[in-house]
Amino acid sequence: xxNLPVYDFDLINGLYTDLIYNHNIEKHSHCFFEIAITLExxxxxxxxxxxxxxxxxxxxxxxxxxxxxITNLTAVYRDIYVPEKxxxxxxxxxxxxxxxxxxxxxxxxxxxxxxxxxxACESTAKRITEFRVEGxxxxxxxxxxxxxxxxxxxxxxxxxxxxxxxxPQWLLEMVAKLNFSVEHNLPVDFSQTLSDVVKxxxxxxxxxxxxxxxxxxxxxxxxxxxxxxxxSTTLLLNNNLSVAEIAQMLGYSNQSNYITTFKSFYGxxxxxxxxxxxxxx
Numbered sequence: 001x002x003n004l005p006v007y008d009f010d011l012i013n014g015l016y017t018d019l020i021y022n023h024n025i026e027k028h029s030h031c032f033f034e035i036a037i038t039l040e041x042x043x044x045x046x047x048x049x050x051x052x053x054x055x056x057x058x059x060x061x062x063x064x065x066x067x068x069x070i071t072n073l074t075a076v077y078r079d080i081y082v083p084e085k086x087x088x089x090x091x092x093x094x095x096x097x098x099x100x101x102x103x104x105x106x107x108x109x110x111x112x113x114x115x116x117x118x119x120a121c122e123s124t125a126k127r128i129t130e131f132r133v134e135g136x137x138x139x140x141x142x143x144x145x146x147x148x149x150x151x152x153x154x155x156x157x158x159x160x161x162x163x164x165x166x167x168p169q170w171l172l173e174m175v176a177k178l179n180f181s182v183e184h185n186l187p188v189d190f191s192q193t194l195s196d197v198v199k200x201x202x203x204x205x206x207x208x209x210x211x212x213x214x215x216x217x218x219x220x221x222x223x224x225x226x227x228x229x230x231x232s233t234t235l236l237l238n239n240n241l242s243v244a245e246i247a248q249m250l251g252y253s254n255q256s257n258y259i260t261t262f263k264s265f266y267g268x269x270x271x272x273x274x275x276x277x278x279x280x281x
Contacts, residue, residue: 004027004028004029004067005026005028005029006028006029006030006031007028007029007030007031007032008030008031008032009030009031009032009081009083011030015081015132016080016081016128016140016144016147017078017079017080017081017125017128017129017144017147018078018079019039019076019077019078019079020036020073020076020077020078020079021073021074021075021076021077022073022074023073024069024070024071024072024073025068025069025070025073026069027046027067027068027069028067028068028069029064029065029066029067029068030062030064031064031084032064032081032082032083032084032087033061033062033063033064033081033082033083033084033087034061034062034079034080034081034082035059035060035061035062035079035080035082035148035151035152036054036059036060036062036077036078036079036080037057037058037059037077037078037080037113037118037121037151038054038055038056038057038058038059038075038076038077039056039075039076039077039078039118039122040056040075040076041055041056041074041075041076042054042055042056042075043070043073043074043075043077044070045060045068045070045108046068046069046070046071047066047067047068047107047108048066048067048068049066049106049107049108050107052107052108052110054075054077054110055112057112057113057114057115057118058110058111058112058113059110059111059112059113059151059154059155060108060109060110061102061108061109061110061155062108063102063103063108064084066108068108078121078122078125080121080125080147080148080151082148086145086148087099087148090145090148090149090152091152092266093149093233093266093273094149094152094153094156094230094233095156096267098152098156109155109159111154111155111158111159112158113154113155113158114154114158117150117153117154117157117158118154120150120154121147121150121151121154124143124146124147124150125147127143128140128143128144128147131143142237142238145237146234146237149233149234149237153230167215168211170201170202170203171211171212171215174197174200174201174208175223197220197224208220225261225265226265228250228251228261229261229262229265229266231250232246232250232258232262232270233273235249236270236273236274237274239274243255243258243259243270243271246258246270247259258270
């Protein structure tokens, strides 16, 4: 049996994320998760389960049990390092089965994410680097949570919500408007009602509902609620925001409606989720 090095999270020394380029990487495994997103070029990552060729915009999730190495690296990729406990917590924020799906894959899970999702990850990663240079470690941990959530969300959406190429352009544009703030980490205007969305599309309410259900296997209201809940988990990472303030930002008329909807998605209240799922190191 090979005596391979096993990297511990202490080896990262608070780095959390880094750019990797122009060097070989020895055969090893590690005690943490490594999310690698190719930014430029193409390279081969050699795993015991088989070689993976990873080109631009490709994300691979390397798990603690995976053994791998890289030779003659000419590409540039973004590494994101995640302790196992944190990975479990953040996966559960997106889907109760996501962590199990990642772990049960025979090969390291990998997908090609869109350029907007990659840009959103890079924006947060650069902010983490800026705070590290400035010597502001207290700012880094919440941003690392957000970075991992962005990466995992991009993976989850790609695996589960691939849009058919034949989807009508007007529907793609409508969904893009619903998603853009979440994906780009911009302030979200959830105050608009369903009737506003219908009016802006130029189609009747009945036609929109039928088409949306056909392509997304859920109603427009269910989809909008899901986007609200995903975004609210990001807001809950900010301890300076109260649940009442988050409910208002999401467009709920009162805090109780938000709490009820949140419980239906995650099985616990927003305060309980904040306390038990996202704990600062």
